[in-house]
Amino acid sequence: MKNAKADRPLLEIRNLAKQFDLDQGFLETLKFKQGKIVRETRSVHAVNNVSLEVGRGEALCVVxxxxxxxxxxxxxxxxxLxxxxxxxxxxxxxxxxxxxSGMQPLRKKIQMIFQNPYASLNxxxxxxxxxxxxxxxHFPAASAAEVRDKVTEVMLSVGVDPSWAKRYPHEFSGGQRQRIAIARALTVDPEFIIADEPISALDVSIQAQVLNLMLEAKESRGLTYLFITHDLSVVEHFGTRVAVLYLGSVCEVADTATLFSNPKHPYTRALLSAVPQLKDDRPNHIRLKGEIPTPINLPQGCPFQSRCAFADARCKSEQPKxxxxxxxSLVACHAVQEDRLDAVAAG
Known part of the structure; x- marks a missing residue:
């Protein structure tokens, strides 16, 4: 049983979808079309059939x-949500x-670090x-001294001076606030941390410090991360695996080293070509053309078809698996499946 648990992913997301209704009231759903009043509801298709796994001790970056x-x-x-x-x-x-109430026991195991340290602290x-x-x-039986000791220990571990404890959030810089937000997540000894763009609101000079702090916590506490970011340079430094999303659908999932050395999906290639690199043999920047669909009116086939240089009739009618x-690696692309990418590049 122990081996089965160790082999099982800590987190499994299966065919996940989320829609947000735009029309709230009955009157908002009434539309006038071709001389008739019809009822029509519009939704934002934010997440579409997403399946992901996160193993114990890894950091899956979603970009x-x-x-x-x-x-x-x-x-x-x-x-x-x-x-x-x-x-x-x-x-x-x-x-x-x-x-x-059913989620309550899991709140101690799963903690979240938010993007904006100015808004996430009271x-x-x-x-x-x-x-x-x-x-x-989460530890109602703990004495006042035990609570105080725990807070002091966590503050020290993230580089926050315990003497700051009597001060208020507005007295700190963004980097210091994010350290405090990380400390708050660690006080309950979690095993899984969801980090939603945790460094995007910080100065570039502070970002590396906070990233290294999170990596140190991962090693010393055995943490598992679901790390949300749009910065691919952060992914290369932090992630063990990467999942690339486009319009709420998964394009590619791969080990970090594999993704950066051999990206397969046309969208992943375009993303990586935009990362500044100090190399002579770096790939040419891929400029995406075409119209960007909206999450309200998703295309019938592949969500990336309108901007993809390799799209054909199948891409416009059938969504790739x-x-x-x-x-x-996992890739959702008809052109990859049919070996059309390399053939076009060679030609």
């Missing part, structure tokens, strides 16, 4: 353009259908109050 559904996936896994379809399993247990609470609150909530490649 893509703004609006591709990365943060929605993070909030679905954290239980902050309810899926429209699909399932989320954590350590073998289905969690997407749990009530608030401005009316001192740093000590912000850090002690989750410890008191993710297929395992010889190097272990």
């Amino acid at each position: 893509g353009e703004s609006g591709c559904g990365k943060s929605t996936v993070a909030r679905l896994v954290a239980g902050l 309810t899926p429209t379809a699909g399932e989320i399993h954590y350590d073998g247990q289905r969690i997407d259908n749990l009530s608030r 401005p009316r609470m001192t740093i000590r109050q912000a850090l002690e609150e989750p410890v008191r909530h 993710a297929i395992h490649q010889p190097d272990g």
Whole structure:
């Protein structure tokens, strides 16, 4: 049984979908078309049939353009949103259908670090109050001295001076606040952390410090990460595996080294070609042309077809399925499946 648990992914996302209705009231759904009043509802298709796995001790980075559904996936896994379809399993247990009270035992195991450290900390609470609150909530039997010791230990581990405990969030810089937010997540000894763009609001000079801090916590505490980002240079430094999203659909999933050395999906190649590199043999920048579809009116076939140089009739009518490649990566692309990419490049 122990081996079976070790082999099982810590997190499994199966065919996950999330739609947000744009028309809230009955009157908003009424439209006047061809001389008739018809009822029509519009939805934003934020996440579409996404399946991912996160193994114990790894850092899966989810990347893509703004609006591709990365943060929605993070909030679905954290239980902050309810899926429209699909399932989320954590350590073998289905969690997407749990009530608030049913999720309560998992809150200690699953913690989230948000993008904006200016908004994620309560401005009316001192740093000590912000850090002690989750410890008191999840460990009600702990004494006041034990809570204080735990908070001090975590503050030291993330490079936050315990003497700051009486101060308020507005007295700190963005980097210091994000360290405090990371400390708050670590106070309850989690095993899985969802980090939603945790460094994008910080100065570039501070980003590396916070990333290294999160990597140190991963090693010392045995953490598993679901790391949401749009910065591919961060992915190369932080991630063990990468999932590329486009318009709420998975394009490619691969080990970090494999993805950066041999990207297969046309969208992944375009993303990587845009990363600044100090190399003579770096690939030429791929400029994507064509119209960008909206999540409201998704194309019938492949979501990337309108911007893809390799799209054909099949791409416009049939949505590709993710297929395992010889190097272990997963790619959802008809052109890759039919070996059309390299043939076009050679020609």
